[in-house]
Amino acid sequence: MSALNNLDSWRELPAAQQPDWPDPAALERVVAELGSLPPLVFAGECDQLKNELAAVARGEAFVLQGGDCAETFAGATADNVRNKLKTLLQMAIVLTYAGRVPVVKIGRVAGQFAKPRSKSTETREGVTLPAYRGDMVNGFEFTDEARQPDPNRLLKAYHSSAVTLNLARAFAKGGYADLRQVHAWNQDFVAESPAGRRYEQLAREIDQALAFMRACGAEPEEFHTVEFYSSHEALILDYDQALTRIDSRTGLPYDVSAHMVWIGERTRQLDGAHVEFFSRIRNPIGVKLGPTTTPEEAMALIEKLNPDNEAGRLTFITRMGASKIREHLPTLVEKVSASGAQVAWICDPMHGNTFEAAGGYKTRRLDDVLDEVSGFFEVHRALGTHPGGVHIEFTGDDVTECVGGGTEILEDDLALRYETACDPRLNRSQSLDLAFRVAELYRSA
Numbered sequence: 001m002s003a004l005n006n007l008d009s010w011r012e013l014p015a016a017q018q019p020d021w022p023d024p025a026a027l028e029r030v031v032a033e034l035g036s037l038p039p040l041v042f043a044g045e046c047d048q049l050k051n052e053l054a055a056v057a058r059g060e061a062f063v064l065q066g067g068d069c070a071e072t073f074a075g076a077t078a079d080n081v082r083n084k085l086k087t088l089l090q091m092a093i094v095l096t097y098a099g100r101v102p103v104v105k106i107g108r109v110a111g112q113f114a115k116p117r118s119k120s121t122e123t124r125e126g127v128t129l130p131a132y133r134g135d136m137v138n139g140f141e142f143t144d145e146a147r148q149p150d151p152n153r154l155l156k157a158y159h160s161s162a163v164t165l166n167l168a169r170a171f172a173k174g175g176y177a178d179l180r181q182v183h184a185w186n187q188d189f190v191a192e193s194p195a196g197r198r199y200e201q202l203a204r205e206i207d208q209a210l211a212f213m214r215a216c217g218a219e220p221e222e223f224h225t226v227e228f229y230s231s232h233e234a235l236i237l238d239y240d241q242a243l244t245r246i247d248s249r250t251g252l253p254y255d256v257s258a259h260m261v262w263i264g265e266r267t268r269q270l271d272g273a274h275v276e277f278f279s280r281i282r283n284p285i286g287v288k289l290g291p292t293t294t295p296e297e298a299m300a301l302i303e304k305l306n307p308d309n310e311a312g313r314l315t316f317i318t319r320m321g322a323s324k325i326r327e328h329l330p331t332l333v334e335k336v337s338a339s340g341a342q343v344a345w346i347c348d349p350m351h352g353n354t355f356e357a358a359g360g361y362k363t364r365r366l367d368d369v370l371d372e373v374s375g376f377f378e379v380h381r382a383l384g385t386h387p388g389g390v391h392i393e394f395t396g397d398d399v400t401e402c403v404g405g406g407t408e409i410l411e412d413d414l415a416l417r418y419e420t421a422c423d424p425r426l427n428r429s430q431s432l433d434l435a436f437r438v439a440e441l442y443r444s445a
C-alpha cells in the first residue's frame with residue numbers, strides 16, 4: 001500500500017465527536033462486515049460530481065444541497081424520500097428557470113445519520129443520559145437503553161442508505177423527475193400556499209417553453225432525468241473508513257458511502273482526525289466554516305485538503321449567521337481568492353441562525369435565513385467572486401419547525417408539527433420561498 005493510501009493515519013490523531021462505544025470487539029466485527037459490503041456509489045460518479053463542482057468553482061453553475069438535519073431509520077420510506085426529492089426538484093426548477101443557472105443537485109440524504117452535539121449529555125427532569133448522536137449511533141428515545149451507542153446501528157445506517165439511494169435514483173431516472181411533471185410535483189400544494197401559487201405560474205411558463213422546444217424538434221435527455229448526488233457529514237470515522245475502497249481505475253481511495261462528504265464546524269481542526277482522513281480520500285469534499293474561522297485556517301485547510309489545487313475537489317460551506325456574515329466572510333474570500341485557490345463557496349444559512357423559542361423548541365427564523373443568503377450574495381458580488389450555492393436543512397413535509405414564511409408560522413405554532421430528530425428544518429413552502437429569493441438574488445447581478 002502506498003503511503004497515500006494509508007487510511008488508518010487518522011487513528012493517531014484526536015478525533016472529536018466520536019461515540020464512546022461500550023464494546024470495542026463488537027465495533028470491530030461491524031467494521032469488518034461493512035468492509036465486505038458493496039459500495040453505495042461508484043468512484044466514477046464521485047468524479048462526475050467533482051467535474052460539476054469544478055464548474056461551480058469557475059462560476060458557471062450553482063449548488064443546491066439539502067435534506068434532513070438528521071435522517072432516521074424510520075424515515076426511510078417511499079413517501080418521505082419522494083417528498084424530499086420533489087421539494088428539491090421544485091427548488092431546482094425555480095433556480096434554473098428564474099435564476100437562469102445550471103443547478104447541481106445534492107441531497108443531504110442516504111447517509112446523514114450522525115450528529116455532532118454541543119453537549120455530550122442531555123438532562124430532563126433531573127435525569128442525565130448520553131446525548132442523541134443520530135440513528136447511526138444511538139436511539140432518540142430518552143431512555144438509558146436507547147441512548148447507549150450500539151455499533152450494529154452502523155450496519156443499519158448502511159442498509160438504510162442503500163434503500164434511500166435506490167429510491168432516489170429511481171425517482172431521478174425513472175420518469176418522476178421528467179420536466180413534464182413540473183405541475184404534478186406541485187399538485188397537492190398549489191391551492192393553499194403563496195409559494196405554491198407562485199410556483200404554478202412558473203410551471204405554466206415552463207410548459208410553454210417546452211411545447212415551443214418540442215415544436216422545434218429539440219427535446220434533450222436532460223429534460224427527462226436529473227443527476228442527483230448523495231452527501232453527508234462524515235462524522236463517524238470508523239463508518240466512513242470501512243466504506244472506503246480503492247478505485248480499480250486509478251488505484252486511489254474513495255469513500256463510497258456517498259458522492260460528496262463534508263467536515264463539520266466542530267471537527268475541522270487542522271491537526272485532527274477528520275481533516276487527516278479527508279486528506280486521504282478522493283471524493284469531492286466540503287468543509288463547514290463558522291464565524292471564528294481565520295483566513296490562515298482556511299488557507300491551511302486548502303493546503304492540506306487540496307494541495308494540487310484541483311477545481312471541484314474542495315467546497316467551503318460558510319455558516320456564519322445573519323448578523324455576522326457581512327463582517328466575517330469578506331476577509332476569508334479575499335485571502336482565498338487572492339491565493340489563486342480553486343474552491344467553490346456555498347452558503348449554509350441554517351446553522352448560524354438557531355435559537356431556542358419559548359417552550360424549549362430549537363428554531364430558526366426564515367427572515368434570518370434569507371438575510372444570511374442575501375449577505376452571502378452581497379459579499380461575493382462586492383469581491384467579484386462567485387456565490388456558488390446554498391446548503392439547507394429542509395423536509396418535503398409541512399412541518400412547523402422554523403418560524404416565518406409566506407404561510408406564516410409563529411413561535412406559538414411550533415408545537416403543531418415539530419418532528420425533527422435534531423435541528424429545525426424548512427418546510428416545503430419555506431423552501432420554495434427561499435428558492436424564489438435565491439433566484440432573484442442570482443438574477444440581480
Ligand SMILES: O=C[C@H](O)[C@H](O)COP(=O)(O)O
Nearest residue numbers: 069115116117118119422423
Ligand atoms: O445539526 C447540527 C448539530 O448537530 C447541532 O446544531 C448541534 O446541536 P446541539 O447544540 O443541540 O447539540
Ligand SMILES: C=C(OP(=O)(O)O)C(=O)O
Nearest residue numbers: 116264265266288319351
Ligand atoms: C452540524 C452541522 O453543521 P455545522 O457543522 O455547520 O454545525 C450540520 O450540517 O448538520
